[in-house]
Amino acid sequence: MTNKQEIQRENKSIKKMVAFRLILIAIFGGITALDGIISPILIGKLMDNISKKEFSTSFILLVVFLLCFVLVNTSFWIWRLLSLNIRKIINKWLRSQAVASYNNHPQLQSSKILNFINVTIKQFENQIIDSVIMLIYCIEQAVITLFFVIKINPILGLTYLILGFIPAVVPFVFKKWLSKSTDRWNKSYQRYSLHTTEYFNGFYTIKRFESLLIFKDKLNNLLNDSENKYYQMDADKEHSRFVSNLLYSLSTILSLGLGVYFVSIGQLTAGALMSLYLAADRVTSPIISSIQFTNQLLSSRPLIDSCQKIISTKEKPINNIEPQKFRDDTVLKIDDGSFGYDKAIIHNLSFSASSGEKILISGRSGIGKTTIVKTMLNELKLLGGTIKYSKELYAKPIYDNIGVLAQETTIFTGTLLFNLCLGQNYPTTSILQVLHEVGLTKFANENALNMSLGEGANALSGGEKRKLELARLLLRNKKLLLVDEALSGLDKESYGQVFNLILNFPGTVIDIEHNVQPAFAKKYDKVIELDQYAL
């Protein structure tokens, strides 16, 4: 099954799970909503019984209603658990989708994804999931209670319904306003989050250039702006709630006044009015709450858009690289390759590599070396020409046979063993062997393998980190090694060691470097100068 099919299958099963729970939520919410009529009926009947001095039936009434309350509370408990469960499923799905979309499309800014995972999903939970669940409940309560109210007195019941809708004008008035303030806050928080991440990542640069205070001020300003916009967003909701509540009070008073009139003309008992009054509140309040939740949902449009933007990022096919059957022992051939971003920066580069060949491509800083490596790995679009790999070399994914040794080695928090295997399984003998091969002999024992490298792996020197990366690649028997300036920044001794390891790599090597000393350069089978292609 392809990755895409697997994602589609997973999405389908999530939708089914959520739909099933929503149905259960509607059922148990419906039972819980009976709460809206149980108390009014009980109090109304008790009032009428007591006024008629029927105390024994009053006690039976109390027992029956106790059982009703137990039913309602049990149903409420199940309803709450189902709501929490839906939240869990959706949160997990959104978070994993966000990570997956970054895997497919690493050009997305990581800060955007982090912000989505840390902030947007929480907002999604509060503003959308909770609102939908509460909206279902409120509608159920309003409908059930309304039937009850109409049954007591149709005219009065319908009046309550009509008056209950007075506050419904509020969302239409406030909709655009609320949506704009949510959007403003979202953008402002994203700015704050981006700059805070940069502050932590670049802390030492900022400190050593004595700009800590300036950056702190900048962060404070961004924080102020974000908090002000957050306040404004909440304040706008409060304004809308205030207007709703005023209209709600008006509708309550009007309907009560009408109820008093019906009692005065003998069409209603005092107990029925009491039931009606209490129940009416359970019609109008859920209507008001439904309006507020609808408000919340309407103002969440930017939130839904930002979720869609992040999770709908599909994997883009980049270059249509086809495996090729070469007649000789060629493993790679580039014809008239143009490399770059919007425009080509390297034009008409052509070369081929035969199995085991060691090729040096050299070029000044910024000429496009990393761009060539990324394009050869199918991570960037080839702007012209063709790249062909032999059948033995080309696989899907492309990384199966092709490895990269770059200037920076990422070390993860964990043991040396974890850093070599990255979660995959390799026999200990192979691991120890590659550590010997790359000259990390002092780490080639089981104790050292279980040594924790810690954050940033400060325990390793630059040369050691590069050797560790090579050990990772050797462990995986890569057939083609792309080197992206791995010799830069090494001291003389490490330079020589890493150079020898590259040259003795048991496969084909394309070493793309900025500055290789002539004595070393002549040891490669072929040297290509990039300058002539960077016109």
Ligand SMILES: Nc1ncnc2c1ncn2[C@@H]1O[C@H](COP(=O)(O)OP(=O)(O)OP(=O)(O)O)[C@@H](O)[C@H]1O
């Ligand atoms: N994502 C991008 N979008 C547009 N231009 C980019 C992008 N990444 C890099 N560039 C530009 O492309 C050019 C080549 O960059 P590249 O990183 O490939 O150079 P390089 O030769 O590897 O540099 P260095 O030796 O300094 O590492 C540079 O001018 C760079 O500014």
